Amino acid sequence: MSTRPRLVLIDGSSYLFRAFHALPPLTNAAGEPTGALFGVVNMLRSTLKEKPTYAAFVGDAPGPTFRDALYPAYKANRPPAPAELKAQVQPMYDIVGALGFPILCVPGVEADDVIGTLARQAEQLGIDVVISTGDKDFAQLVSPGIHLINTMTGTLTDVDGVVAKFGVPPERIVDFLALTGDAIDNVPGVEKCGPKTAARWIAEYGSLDGVIAGADGVGGKIGENLRKALAQLPLSRELVTIKTDVALEQGPQGLLLRDRDVEALRALYRRYEFNAALKELDALPATAEAAGASRLAADPPEAAAAPGxxxxxxxxxxxxxxxxxxxxxxxxxxxxxxxxxxxxxxxxxxxxxxxxxxxxxxxxxxxxxxxxxxxxxxxxxxxxxxxxxxxxxxxxxxxxxxxxxxxxxxxxxxxxxxxxxxxxxxxxxxxxxxxxxxxxxxxxxxxxxxxxxxxxxxxxxxxxxxxxxxxxxxxxxxxxxxxxxxxxxxxxxxxxxxDAKLDAVYRDIEMPLVPVLARMEQCGVLIDVPALRLQSQQLARRMQELTGQAHDLAGHVFSLDSPKQLQAVLFDELKLAAVFKTPTGQPSTNEEALEAIAHEHDLPRLILEYRGLAKLRSTYTEKLAEIVNPRTGRVHTSYHQATAATGRLSSADPNLQNIPVRTEEGRRIRQAFIAPEGWRIVAADYSQIELRIMAHLSGDAGLLAAFHGNQDIHRATAAEVFAVPLGDVDAGQRRAAKAINFGLMYGMGPFGLARQLGIGRGEAQDYIARYFQRYPGVREFMDRIREQAHRDGYVETVFGRRLYLDYINARNQAQRAGAERAAINAPMQGTAADIIKRAMIAVDTWLTGREDHARMLMQVHDELVFEVRADAVEEIAEGVRQHMAAAAQLDVPLLVEVGSGTNWDQAH
Missing domain, CATH: 3.30.420.10 (Ribonuclease H-like superfamily/Ribonuclease H)
Incomplete structure (x- = not known):
């Protein structure tokens, strides 16, 4: 096997049965049967010593499976499990769990199908797979990245091993098994057709379909048997085919071993008198116990967990x-x-x-x-x-x-x-x-x-x-x-x-960005402290006014900052509807909850305004003045590369991402970000970059044409959705089209659109339906990306950045729907993040040697902000525009809008 991460999938039911029949009928002092349990525990201990990156213990869930529906006689020949075997099932699961293995038992399918699905998913992710089993059916899954291991015999089976054992390659094992049948599972085959005959037929005719087509040419008694079996051979093939598309709540990368429960294991080992396992457990160093004895390592070196x-x-x-x-x-x-x-x-x-x-x-x-x-x-x-x-x-x-x-x-x-x-x-x-x-x-x-x-x-x-x-x-x-x-x-x-794609993201985007961000942080930005202090005073006065208005609306004094008092006023006294609840079941007073009832009464809207001003005051107008660095006289934010799942940068102390740009108060804060004397602030912003990425990814002809024609995309969408000439689109139609354009990227449905636009749900549904009629490529893209996400467990940006979606196959509908929304949005938001990072690297390289003319100060979403010497503004602005526009080669042009001024608000 390679040095890549490794997933071990343990066929639990198979091992328990095989250990039961292979080992003597051992018992402990209390007379409890332990033989099968002993065999499984030893196998698991051996597995842990191999230090797999991921692992799972897969068992059969109780109840019928889809194969029983296909063929009621499936496994009908199997006798009931002996009482001595049944008694060891639950102890087995107790020990497996205490050892830290994830346990999977999925109703409606067999353990084989769960293993098959995970194996194929892992193979797609570049993870090597070892299936720990003695079941011959798994030979159909073997590939260069998927091997079988029989820990009872120590036999490892690869592609060549399958051919040597069965006489056919892995891709023909299903055909082989359909011909030979399976007496244990009661799968009918061709009577008297043994392994050698099945392998010879497949070699001669190429496949089961070829054998069926050429059945008339097979002579003798075996030929008669073959022709008698023709009608049921497709069913037999279906019964022996391991499903590889089972809907699972987690993919391979969610199968991390947990820390072993040492105390639970100690009690179990003592009860069942597994003395060697107990001795091994008691010999574990404390650090190894706490860390799961290095089981999570991706094939670390021998000394990975040793003291230094x-x-x-x-x-x-x-x-x-x-x-x-x-x-x-x-x-x-x-x-x-x-x-x-x-x-x-x-x-x-x-x-x-x-x-x-x-x-x-x-x-x-x-x-x-x-x-x-x-x-x-x-x-x-x-x-x-x-x-x-x-x-x-x-x-x-x-x-x-x-x-x-x-x-x-x-x-x-x-x-x-x-x-x-x-x-x-x-x-x-x-x-x-x-x-x-x-x-x-x-x-x-x-x-x-x-x-x-x-x-x-x-x-x-x-x-x-x-x-x-x-x-x-x-x-x-x-x-x-x-x-x-x-x-x-x-x-x-x-x-x-x-992984070449991920390696390129790391090597070409993330690592070159480190010194760029370091220089930006060291440079910092100049702040007009007196202007901020004046604004802080004005915000405080406005908050006092809002407090008085709130008291008048409620008819008495209460604290606007107390959720409990606000709950009492809104829901007990004013009897407003409690649309959202807290985790404890209380009526919620968060922003979403207040927005939902703001049309019913003036107080929720007033509270929202009060909170917005309070946040601006505490986060910016008060704090910015306090964090000016005494060494530099500037404010220095910290950019975080490894926070947002989509690749977006975030900033802290201060957080520059959340300064509102559409409110007067937010713009006044931006006015306090100033240039030194003789310099100017230059801001360069990508225009509608995520919509352009949507056009590129979807390949929709309508969107591509609108961007290539340099049209107002929201106006163009409104003309399509409302079937009016472009020149006749009014402000309300454009607003609705803008909500649709951005809402669909974030997975918004009719309910969300209706609430945002203040229209009925049916009308919102009509808008969305017309949108997809006009832009069919967008729907096809969304369907395609959902399908890929369910299949692979992740989506990718244009540049290969990967976002794993932990709940994409969750049984919980809300979790699954949330993951699907993320799957649609992440490629666009992540690609936008990659593009601006590439732009920052390119612009920083271009500015090398021009430090006395320009400095990159800030990155905020899709915007870069610079400090530029007044006499170099035109040259720097054009250079920045060109380098940002060239940061990615999409099927639509990247439009960069550049402005300048004495402060950030003027430049933006």
Missing amino acids: DYELVLDPARLEHWLQQLREAPLIAFDTETTSIDPMRADIVGLSFAVEPGRAAYVPLGHDYPGAPVQLDRTTVLAALRPLLEDAGRPKLGQHAKYDINVLAGAGIAVRGVTEDTMLESYVLNSTASRHDMDTLAKRHLGYTTIHYEDVAGKGAKQIPFSQVDLETATRYAAEDADITLRLHQALRPRLAA
Whole structure:
């Protein structure tokens, strides 16, 4: 098998039956039967030692299956299970669950069908599959990426093994089984047709269909038997065919092993007297128990979960030793310890490095607790490291390396050559699988429990600065960061390299974006603090006015900020309808709930306005003035690459994404983002980029023509939907068309459209129906993307970024519908994210050497914001427009609108 991630699918029912008949009738001291259980437990323990990436224990659900409906005599010959076997079924599931295996039993189908579906899904995802079974039927699934293993005999079966055993390739096993029949399952075949005859016929006639067509040419008694069986052979083939399209609640990548329940296992092993298993369990190290004994690792190296050897560097000789190690290393893993999580305010306390798994060093520079040992001179160490860190030709690795790049920039070191980042490796592999912080990734992929910051610095009010952590403890914590980063890279990078599309997203988009974002964050943006303070006062006065109006409407004083008091006023006193409920069953007062009843009374709309102003005041007009950096006099946001599932960037402290652009108050906040004297703010925004991506992906002729004709797409849609000439479209029709255009991208149905436009549901349904009549390619795209999502468990952007949809095959209708809406929107939103990231990289490259003319400041959704010298505005604006328009080659042109002014609002 390859080094790719591996899924092990265990045919639970098969193993229980085989172990029951193969092993002696063992019992425990209480007289309970344990023989079959003993065999299954040993098999499971062997499986865990192989450290699969994913695994599942699949059993047969009680009740009939679709095969019983096809053929009532199916499995009719099987005698009832012996009582001794039945008694071991539930204990088996108890142990399987305690070991951490996901257990699947799907009604209406057999375990074989569940396994077949998962195997094919995993194959499509580039995951190697091992089916643990002794059942010959599974030979039909074998492929280069799907193998069978019989853990009772140790036999591994690949494609060649199937041919050697059956005389036919895997794709002809179904034909083979239909001809030979199956006495155990009571599947009729051709009487007296054994394996050799079936293989000979298939070799001669090519397939079962060929055998049926040539049946008249087969002589002798066996030929007569064949002709007698012709009518039922198609049924036999259907009965032995393993389904590979079963609707499942989770795909292969949801089948992660959980941490084993050690106490439950200990009790079960003692009860059934499995002494070897109990001894093995009691020998587990504590860290391995807590982390599931590395079972989640993607074939990690042997030492993946082993403790590291970490060195505290306090003298020049040892520093020089490590500098030489760094000079010779093919890849340097590095990390900084600092005084703050804000990189623009942080000072360096120490640095750690690793060049091979299991070995790392910590160089302290600023530990200042009483009695702290003398540390190396800060200036000397940084000067020695600068040539290595600034060498673009020396590859470097980090976990969220942008933070460390910014911290070192504050110390005068311009880090170059960061070619790998484990946070981004994890994010690109699966943005929704888990968090992408080091602690989570180490546990998930290495089975390693890291030392947490709180473990060394304390919690809450008692937490001490890292500079006061003793050096021995600090070394274990800090050096581990560099070491685990390197180990994670060795576990994750091969998985990315195995998938060309994902590797390109990582290599060509995410990693080149890291230094671009770092430069933007370091630059920051200038804020007009007096203007913000004035606006904050005005917002406070308006909120007071709204509070008074709310009290008048209610007839008494109450707190607008108290959901409980608001519930009482709206639903108990005013008797308004409670459209939405909280998880505890109380009437909801969230934004959606208030919008739903805003037409019934003035108070809900007033509360919404009050909340909007309160949020602007607390988030922006008050906070922005407080977070101006004293070193730079600017506000520095932090951009997060590994947060949004679709690939969108997000920002924090401050969050620039949520400043409203359509309200007067929001525009006034944007007016406070200003250019220095002699400079201008330039804003460049993609026009209707997601609709253009929809046109590209759907290939709809109407949409393509509208964009190529540079038409107002909403007006063009209105003309189509309402069957009026383009020049006769009124404002209401355009508004409705705009709601349809954007609503359909987000999976909006008639109910949502009706509520948004204030029309009846039937009328909204008519609008949508007419839209799809006029733009049939859009409906075909939506149907196609839903089908792909259900089949593959994920959708992709134009550039190959992948979004997994955990609930796309969920039984819960609401969860499934939500996943389908995400499936439709994600390719457009994700492609838009990829395009603007590519644009940022291209524009940043173009601006290299022009830093005295322009600086990229901000990215907000589909907009880039720059600070440009006043005499260079025209040149820079045109260059930015060209590079943004060329960031993707779609079937429609990318339109970029550019504006400029003394502040952001003027430029936008």
